[in-house]
Amino acid sequence: MKRDLPTLALYAQVKDHISRKIQDGTWPPGHRLPSEHELVAQFGMARMTVNRALRELVEQGRIVRVAGVGSFVAENKPQSTLLQIANIASEIRQRGHDYRCEMLAVERIAASPDVAAWLDLRAGDSVFHSACLHLENDTPVQLEERYVNPQVVPEYLEQDFSAMPPSEYLVRNVPFDQIEHVVDAVLPNAEQAERLAMEVTDPCLLLTRRTWTRNTPVTWVRCLHPASRYSLGSRFKADGNPSFG
Amino acid sequence: MKRDLPTLALYAQVKDHISRKIQDGTWPPGHRLPSEHELVAQFGMARMTVNRALRELVEQGRIVRVAGVGSFVAENKPQSTLLQIANIASEIRQRGHDYRCEMLAVERIAASPDVAAWLDLRAGDSVFHSACLHLENDTPVQLEERYVNPQVVPEYLEQDFSAMPPSEYLVRNVPFDQIEHVVDAVLPNAEQAERLAMEVTDPCLLLTRRTWTRNTPVTWVRCLHPASRYSLGSRFKADGNPSFG
DNA sequence: CAGTGGTCTAGACCACTCC
DNA sequence: GAGTGGTCTAGACCACTGT
Numbered sequence: 001m002k003r004d005l006p007t008l009a010l011y012a013q014v015k016d017h018i019s020r021k022i023q024d025g026t027w028p029p030g031h032r033l034p035s036e037h038e039l040v041a042q043f044g045m046a047r048m049t050v051n052r053a054l055r056e057l058v059e060q061g062r063i064v065r066v067a068g069v070g071s072f073v074a075e076n077k078p079q080s081t082l083l084q085i086a087n088i089a090s091e092i093r094q095r096g097h098d099y100r101c102e103m104l105a106v107e108r109i110a111a112s113p114d115v116a117a118w119l120d121l122r123a124g125d126s127v128f129h130s131a132c133l134h135l136e137n138d139t140p141v142q143l144e145e146r147y148v149n150p151q152v153v154p155e156y157l158e159q160d161f162s163a164m165p166p167s168e169y170l171v172r173n174v175p176f177d178q179i180e181h182v183v184d185a186v187l188p189n190a191e192q193a194e195r196l197a198m199e200v201t202d203p204c205l206l207l208t209r210r211t212w213t214r215n216t217p218v219t220w221v222r223c224l225h226p227a228s229r230y231s232l233g234s235r236f237k238a239d240g241n242p243s244f245g
Numbered sequence: 246m247k248r249d250l251p252t253l254a255l256y257a258q259v260k261d262h263i264s265r266k267i268q269d270g271t272w273p274p275g276h277r278l279p280s281e282h283e284l285v286a287q288f289g290m291a292r293m294t295v296n297r298a299l300r301e302l303v304e305q306g307r308i309v310r311v312a313g314v315g316s317f318v319a320e321n322k323p324q325s326t327l328l329q330i331a332n333i334a335s336e337i338r339q340r341g342h343d344y345r346c347e348m349l350a351v352e353r354i355a356a357s358p359d360v361a362a363w364l365d366l367r368a369g370d371s372v373f374h375s376a377c378l379h380l381e382n383d384t385p386v387q388l389e390e391r392y393v394n395p396q397v398v399p400e401y402l403e404q405d406f407s408a409m410p411p412s413e414y415l416v417r418n419v420p421f422d423q424i425e426h427v428v429d430a431v432l433p434n435a436e437q438a439e440r441l442a443m444e445v446t447d448p449c450l451l452l453t454r455r456t457w458t459r460n461t462p463v464t465w466v467r468c469l470h471p472a473s474r475y476s477l478g479s480r481f482k483a484d485g486n487p488s489f490g
Numbered sequence: 491c492a493g494t495g496g497t498c499t500a501g502a503c504c505a506c507t508c509c
Numbered sequence: 510g511a512g513t514g515g516t517c518t519a520g521a522c523c524a525c526t527g528t
Contacts, residue, residue, distance in 0.1 A: 009496080009497065009498090010497080010498070011497080011498090035512075035513065035514085036513080036514070037512085037513080045498080045499085046498060046499040046500060046501090047499090047500085047501090048293070048498075048499075048500090048516095048517095049497085049498060049499080051514080051515080051516090052497095052498095054514090055515090059304075065513090065514065065515095066506095066507085066513085066514080067505070067506055067507080067513065067514040067515065068505075068506035068507035068508080068512080068513050068514065069506085069507060069508080069512095069513065069514080070512090070513065070514080071513090071514080180478070180479070181477075181478060181479050182476055182477065182478040183428055183450065183476060183477040183478070184450070184472055184476045185430035185431070185448040185449055185450045185451075185470075185472035186430070186448055186472060187446075187447075187448055201432075201446065202432075203430035203431055203432055203448035203449070203472075204430055204448070205428065205429070205430040206430075225430075227429055227430035227431060227448075231427055231428060231429040232426075232427065232428040233425070233426060233427040233428070234425070234426050254515075254516065254517090255516080255517070256516080256517090280493075280494060280495085281494080281495070282493080282494080290517080290518085291517060291518040291519060291520090292518090292519085292520090293497095293498095293517075293518075293519090294516085294517060294518080296495080296496080296497090297516095297517095299495090300496090310494090310495065310496095311494085311495080311525095311526080312494065312495040312496065312524070312525055312526075313493080313494050313495065313524075313525035313526030313527075314493095314494065314495080314525085314526055314527075315493090315494065315495085315526095316494090316495080
């Protein structure tokens with residue numbers, strides 16, 4: 001599965017070393033990492049080599065550097081691109097609105113064939129399932145139906161999702177390295193329409209997301225949004241560094 | 246408007262120099278650019294400095310480098326992220342299907358207040374308008390309604406869009422440096438439903454896109470897709486370089 | 491073979507921040 | 510002032526492609 005047998009470049013080895021410490025939690029967000037000088041001593045390489053590794057980590061959003069101060073593990077990234085979508089709670093709060101999450105289900109079930117396929121399991125295998133409704137100022141804006149791979153997140157069912165919604169829990173505790181989004185327009189069924197306090201004839205945005213960690217599926221989630229209350233947006237600047245907003 | 250009065254870093258100057266040649270067409274896609282050695286001689290800098298400039302241009306997708314061969318201006322970029330969406334024609338052809346575009350309108354009109362606002366013009370100003378239907382194997386998959394800023398693309402109306410659809414024409418001839426996407430779910434009106442050969446009760450994905458070049462609006466376009474025949478997707482790998490598919 | 495890019499070194503100067 | 514990162518240099522070795 002691993003590419004690059006012919007030995008990694010030195011700067012890449014440093015990147016790997018640091019990335020690993022961040023991914024496995026040894027260096028949590030905000031943690032100060034060794035200075036270039038220290039890394040040079042530790043690895044026995046030239047400063048330019050260490051510098052390149054760190055520069056590329058900055059550019060990947062993994063660390064933040066401040067001249068004259070030091071280098072730090074980046075705060076849990078709102079991520080680069082479509083991933084802001086991941087956190088509807090903070091998005092709502094940034095608008096200055098009230099956010100609330102109603103849990104509708106948290107359970108262990110047998111995987112149906114399609115769920116099994118999505119999560120790379122066998123039909124009938126045990127999977128975790130949760131459903132919840134996200135509300136903005138007490139108006140439903142998202143109905144979230146989620147399946148979680150129990151081999152990756154065995155403690156999922158024991159979480160107190162009233163304190164932290166499922167998506168935030170997973171983002172914080174199961175860093176993923178691969179993500180897939182599909183956006184569809186659909187009409188809600190009767191039950192969904194009722195939960196979302198909308199008509200069955202009004203269209204919805206359906207955002208389906210899958211995430212992986214080291215090529216193992218973590219979660220498969222479908223987020224249903226009343227289109228009248230929610231749309232997806234992104235903005236790019238191609239010059240300089242890509243900046244979002 | 247320009248940042249960085251305190252003189253750009255040397256490597257950044259090289260990046261700028263090359264970027265400009267590419268943007269203004271002096272170096273078209275596929276053009277071979279000077280070797281590192283030549284650039285070192287030309288700019289009087291160390292090779293590492295030139296190398297960093299070129300490396301960052303690769304990473305931005307502006308150029309392609311092949312060890313032992315040379316450096317070349319990248320082929321007209323399918324762009325990085327959501328921008329693949331820009332070219333529905335190539336997307337359809339990649340699936341091995343037949344692509345066709347029916348032009349419904351190409352005209353000069355007076356800007357309505359909303360169009361004027363989107364394009365940063367005044368209501369009543371002259372704008373170009375085009376509408377077309379994109380078909381996959383003779384089935385309509387996208388209804389495109391576009392407004393174009395005549396100050397940026399004065400020759401828009403004279404184009405032969407039967408040879409090259411509007412989106413491709415603009416991508417090729419008016420490189421933009423900023424882009425905004427908004428995705429909505431809507432129901433089509435009667436006319437749209439008829440054009441798209443669908444029911445008015447079936448939901449559509451509505452992709453609205455605006456592009457800018459040097460902070461000037463270029464085009465505002467709304468693409469209506471029958472959801473049953475089209476969905477948007479993206480896939481990320483957070484490790485290594487972001488790769489899409 | 492000469493040319494290209496990919497990487498690496500061991501120094502260096504600077505602007506900045508914190509104490 | 511000591512420490513940090515941002516940048517730059519003038520060399521170097523290597524693997525690779527072309528002819």
